[in-house]
Amino acid sequence: METHYNNLNHKLDKLQNMQHGKNKAQHNPEGQQFYPRTVNLTKIKFTKAEMAVLNHGLQHSVEKPLKTYWDQPNN
Numbered sequence: 001m002e003t004h005y006n007n008l009n010h011k012l013d014k015l016q017n018m019q020h021g022k023n024k025a026q027h028n029p030e031g032q033q034f035y036p037r038t039v040n041l042t043k044i045k046f047t048k049a050e051m052a053v054l055n056h057g058l059q060h061s062v063e064k065p066l067k068t069y070w071d072q073p074n075n
Contacts, residue, residue: 038054040046046054053062
């Protein structure tokens with residue numbers, strides 16, 4: 001049984017030594033790449049700010065805060 005654990009420890013040490021010098025930046029220096037969320041199929045040109053809002057997705061709220069909608073009572 002002891003030889004079994006010695007073999008497992010040897011395998012783990014070997015794997016750790018192989019992974020020791022690698023980090024995530026070496027695998028993909030540009031970071032994780034995704035497909036664009038928004039594809040413009042129209043002739044309309046969007047600004048960068050508009051594309052940023054569209055790329056947040058359908059669940060993103062673009063409404064103004066409620067304080068801007070409140071009316072001040074007339075005295």
